[in-house]
Amino acid sequence: DAGITQSPRHKVTETGTPVTLRCHQTENHRYMYWYRQDPGHGLRLIHYSYGVKDTDKGEVSDGYSVSRSKTEDFLLTLESATSSQTSVYFCASGQQGGALNEQFFGPGTRLTVL
């Protein structure tokens, strides 16, 4: 199994507060991704990174920002959390490019915004 961890695993916060979720991988993967999982939507891509300091937006990026200062760490920040951001967040990482870029997923972070 790829070594991908997420922290925290559970968080409850209030509307308007900033929240940062952390993803850490030990596989030296170039690509890292943040998804959110909501009923009926499967997994939707928020942001992704293709290298240190190289990031780009995904399908549902509004209200989120990311940073990648080291290969192993990818941070997702909600600048001012809203109730619509209550979700389960999954981080994933993958090898460098190619059609066989299997993504390895972390255990998920359940975020509740009250």
Added chain:
Amino acid sequence: ILNVEQSPQSLHVQEGDSTNFTCSFPSSNFYALHWYRWETAKSPEALFVMTLNGDEKKKGRISATLNTKEGYSYLYIKGSQPEDSATYLCAFNPNRPGNMLTFGGGTRLMVKP
């Protein structure tokens, strides 16, 4: 936004039944199609990556086929067992930088003993 659809959304079968479900995806700009298995309270795990039209992959009792010209893939489970209960996700990998995957909504399979 790419349209990746899975059907049915959920499926209840008896132990021993064979079953199949569908993933449809854009037929243009195809690069790869991924299948993931996602058990409750766990992380999605890769089952197959399929790249060529007519591809057929098999892992134990689970197999998958791919038709890139018409934009669909089938996942088959032969002789379903309770431990097959999970959500099965397909993900479309278009031919563009970033290797971003667009996931379908998943098919939730429940196998009754």
